[in-house]
Amino acid sequence: MLKIGITGGIGSGKSVVTNLFRKLGVPVFDSDLVARSLIDSDPVIKAQIIEAFGRDAYLPENQGLNRKKIGQLVFNNQQLLETLNKITHPPVIKAAEDWVAIQNEAFKSKMSEWSNGQSGTQNSAIADLDQAKPTSYLIKEAALLFESGSNRSLDFILGIYADKATRIQRIMDRDQLSFEAANSRILKQMDENEKMKRCGGVIVNNGQTLLWPQVIAWHRQFLQQSSKAAVEV
Numbered sequence: 001m002l003k004i005g006i007t008g009g010i011g012s013g014k015s016v017v018t019n020l021f022r023k024l025g026v027p028v029f030d031s032d033l034v035a036r037s038l039i040d041s042d043p044v045i046k047a048q049i050i051e052a053f054g055r056d057a058y059l060p061e062n063q064g065l066n067r068k069k070i071g072q073l074v075f076n077n078q079q080l081l082e083t084l085n086k087i088t089h090p091p092v093i094k095a096a097e098d099w100v101a102i103q104n105e106a107f108k109s110k111m112s113e114w115s116n117g118q119s120g121t122q123n124s125a126i127a128d129l130d131q132a133k134p135t136s137y138l139i140k141e142a143a144l145l146f147e148s149g150s151n152r153s154l155d156f157i158l159g160i161y162a163d164k165a166t167r168i169q170r171i172m173d174r175d176q177l178s179f180e181a182a183n184s185r186i187l188k189q190m191d192e193n194e195k196m197k198r199c200g201g202v203i204v205n206n207g208q209t210l211l212w213p214q215v216i217a218w219h220r221q222f223l224q225q226s227s228k229a230a231v232e233v
């Protein structure tokens with residue numbers, strides 16, 4: 001399967017956009033969600049976090065990481081952020097690799113079922129529009145795709161762009177953060193224009209440009225790109 005990365009700064013709308021791709025049947029790996037689940041449940045990661053941040057890094061009674069406390073610490077201290085990244089990024093990258101392998105296997109078996117159901121000569125352009133045909137690409141969504149180096153294992157990176165003022169307002173509303181706290185999170189990530197320059201394409205999500213037409217256009221392109229790749233193999 002073709003591997004697409006979706007990235008963008010905090011509050012750019014990655015989750016909103018990937019949910020639209022999900023509606024089109026595209027499998028999506030959500031790095032934030034997986035990081036959250038590993039941090040709360042993996043005993044090795046938990047032990048490393050406790051060693052680095054102390055026992056009260058976790059809430060009592062198995063309520064998981066004290067996200068508020070750790071967030072305040074790491075987004076105000078580059079060294080602590082790097083410590084947390086060193087603990088969490090390798091297992092999230094490994095989980096993504098395992099997930100990709102599972103998706104590839106599932107795709108192969110769905111494709112063979114689908115091909116068995118086809119009769120006669122196929123027109124590939126029509127076949128690509130067949131909604132029963134398994135989706136031939138997958139998406140990995142991550143805020144830190146370039147920062148963590150996981151862009152290297154992907155075939156194409158799509159950036160989600162929203163200007164800084166819009167992103168700050170969104171994070172303040174969504175996470176109940178002050179302007180300063182929202183801004184300090186933004187400052188801990190790669191410069192947004194630099195990030196977008198490194199992407200193969202960009203979806204603009206500034207609240208004025210409709211998302212669906214952009215998502216559908218990229219969906220078509222990824223389907224074409226993946227069937228072309230399959231023919232060339």
Ligand SMILES: CC(C)(COP(=O)(O)OP(=O)(O)OC[C@H]1O[C@@H](n2cnc3c(N)ncnc32)[C@H](O)[C@@H]1O)[C@@H](O)C(=O)NCCC(=O)NCCS
Pocket residue numbers: 009010011031032035039065066067068070071074081084085088089092142143144185188189
């Ligand atoms: C620091 C933590 C506890 C703060 O939790 P909180 O619930 O407040 O934020 P949440 O996890 O929902 O993240 C919100 C956004 O913050 C940004 N962010 C998260 N972690 C990082 C980081 N290490 N560096 C820069 N930005 C980050 C991302 O844009 C993310 O989407 C949490 O983000 C965390 O555990 N981060 C380490 C894991 C990680 O790097 N996740 C990112 C994907 S691999």
Ligand SMILES: Nc1ncnc2c1ncn2[C@@H]1O[C@H](COP(=O)(O)OP(=O)(O)OP(=O)(O)O)[C@@H](O)[C@H]1O
Pocket residue numbers: 008009010011012013014015016017032143170171174205206207
């Ligand atoms: N086009 C939009 N119109 C209105 N609200 C939006 C739009 N795009 C995103 N939002 C809102 O902005 C907030 C941030 O969006 P989202 O969670 O998708 O961003 P994200 O890039 O995944 O952020 P993070 O890096 O923190 O995970 C959410 O509350 C979301 O509902």
